[in-house]
Amino acid sequence: METVCIPHQATTFFSGLNTDYLAGHEALAPFYAFSPDDAGLDRAITARKQFPVNRQVLVETLRRQYRNHTLYEAVSRNIDALADDNTFTVCTAHQPNLMTGYLYFIYKIIHAAKLARHLEALRPEHRFVPVFYIGSEDADLDELGVFRFNGIRFRWQTEQAGAVGRMSTRDLQPLLDQLTALIGPPGDNAERLKEIIYNAYRQHGTIAEATRYIVNELLGRYGVVVIDPDDAALKQLFVPVLLEELFRPQAHELVQQTSHALEQAYGAQAYSRPINLFYLKDDIRERIEQHGDEWRVLRSDIRWDREALGQEVKAHPERFSPNVILRGLFQETILPDVAFIGGGSEVAYWLQLKPAFDHYRIFFPALVLRQSVLWIDAAATQLQRKTGLSDEELFQPAEKLVRAFVHKHTHKDLQLEDNKQQLNHIFDQIKMKAINIDITLRASAEAALTKMRHQLDTMEKKMMRAEKRNMAGQLSQIYKLKNRLFPNDSLQERYDTFMPYFLEQGNTFFDTLMDATLPYGNQFLLIRTTQPEPALV
CATH class of the missing domain: 3.40.50 (Rossmann fold)
Structure with missing residues (x-):
């Protein structure tokens, strides 16, 4: 490893x-x-x-x-x-x-x-x-x-x-x-x-x-x-906090203030409520809300006055879930x-x-x-070597990697940027001639230029698709690698369970993780299998 x-x-x-x-x-x-x-x-x-x-x-x-x-x-x-x-x-x-x-x-x-x-x-x-x-x-x-x-x-x-x-x-x-x-x-x-x-x-x-x-x-x-x-x-x-949250709630206002400060730069995270407790009994777990002098459990007929709710908390704190x-x-x-x-x-x-x-x-x-952690097994390691992708490039979208691969390995000019600039220059001249004849022709000239730009963009995409077909065998390796390491375009750790890894490695899977894990997790880990394995076909 x-x-x-x-x-x-x-x-x-x-x-x-x-x-x-x-x-x-x-x-x-x-x-x-x-x-x-x-x-x-x-x-x-x-x-x-x-x-x-x-x-x-x-x-x-x-x-x-x-x-x-x-x-x-x-x-x-x-x-x-x-x-x-x-x-x-x-x-x-x-x-x-x-x-x-x-x-x-x-x-x-x-x-x-x-x-x-x-x-x-x-x-x-x-x-x-x-x-x-x-x-x-x-x-x-x-x-x-x-x-x-x-x-x-x-x-x-x-x-x-x-x-x-x-x-x-x-x-x-x-x-x-x-x-x-x-x-x-x-x-x-x-x-x-x-x-x-x-x-x-x-x-x-x-x-x-x-x-x-x-x-x-x-x-x-x-x-x-x-x-x-x-x-x-x-x-x-936790009873003292439960009672305060029900009768003298403070958490909602305090968290709202902090949330507002964070949202300015980072967006919303978790949302607080006036009462941040559920009632938990038998097969229900529903929010508690206060309505005047009464406290109610949503989607149920459970309700208390202040004295009865205080008694319920003290007698059955297990029924209150943060x-x-x-x-x-x-x-x-x-x-x-x-x-x-x-x-x-x-x-x-x-x-x-x-x-x-x-x-x-x-x-x-x-x-x-x-x-x-990202586990890169022996087959994926072989594919990574064949495609020449760096460890950081593995995390880029497949289409971005494919385009970069095609541009790097093709011997053909697939970009029309120079042509677009030439076209812009020619159409600017045409537009000025049209405007000099009749100012109302400006919109027609600009529409024609927009249409031609769109046609060039379409042609450029068709050229890229054609070259992708020419390199289909090589590009398929990139797609295989991405699908293997990022199922459903997600991180492996958010898709797989531990079971396939345990079946392959047994307790060694956990020992390898223990050895590799950083005390503060301040880097993303790639764990790569280096022993030879038949290539994917």
């Missing part, structure tokens, strides 16, 4: 806000607390000590949530270590997508483990635990119930509703049978993958429990601890985080939230853009 790093901005897949954040632009400095580097994390570790969490509740909850799982020794040690005030966490979060959903699900968690290791080397007097926070309360089944494998798009057909993490795995069996029938070729990796899928979704009652099992089986040896925040004991720690604006505050209330690792959109919306953290006196962690 060969690892290459390139700047994020060279890929064209990252927003200006993300690249400016990585570059440390001063305009963004007011929106975060600690820079994503060794110096920033050193300050974050020192500052975090002033924001204690309830470690007893945290450890007891984790032990209870893991009671039906066989723990790796590294996970067990890390859970025990969280009882110590000298232990901190590096957190990443994602919804419980079926089969983990996308590759970046794995990348996030590996990155948390890598940064935790890095920080232990930086500050050996402390322990750092990588934590995966399951977004189990998300109700977007259209997103979480879909994944791809072997060129097939799988969708979970279920009548269940509400929080996906709470959903039963019972009616997943037809989909699982279809999936496991396709897993191959036969071998240890295929059998291991089938075993993980079977145990996850047939021996665990909910999607959240199944997701914890998968993460533990795949990544537990790195000490990754999985926490499900949909828990009454954890929500109890939205994107408050989720981070809840996370930092229950975990002793020093860093949060998120994708581009997550970093963007977290930059809106610092005033809300300050208002509630909750620690705002260092924000780290998760590691992005």
